[in-house]
Amino acid sequence: MxxxxxxxxxxxxxxxxxxxxxxxxxxxxxxxxAVPDYTGDDFGLLTEVAAVPTGAAADVLAKRLRAARIKVTVVRRGGLHRLMVFPADVPDAKLLLRGEPS
Structure with missing residues (x-):
């Protein structure tokens, strides 16, 4: 048993x-x-609106965007300084960086 x-x-x-x-x-x-991106090329929701070769140029452009109340992040990648904004701000940011009023 x-x-x-x-x-x-x-x-x-x-x-x-x-x-x-x-x-x-x-x-x-x-x-x-999604698998995390460890290469550093994925910036999530941010979209690139400009890429400049120097940090000083990136600071000038970022200051212009911030003055227009557009949130901007500057990322250094591959020898360039990229200005990244949220998708909703892309059209206004591009117009502002071209020198046209939004």
Missing amino acids: DGVTVLTSFLLLVVVFGVLGGVLFWAFGNDRR
Whole structure:
């Protein structure tokens, strides 16, 4: 009788762990989030509106955008200083950087 009890306990344990594993896989196994970009080329929601070779030029353009209440981030990548803004601000930022009133 002891052999049957041990076998039943073992099978019950296997079933419990199987169900637990299935529930955990259902809850956490379908992770479809994007893989993080470790290359440094993905700036999320920001869009490039200008790229200049020097930091001084980037500061002048960023100051002009900030004066127009456009949030700007300057990123140095590949020898260039990129001015990045949110997509909603791209048209106004490009017009402002070209010297045209928005």
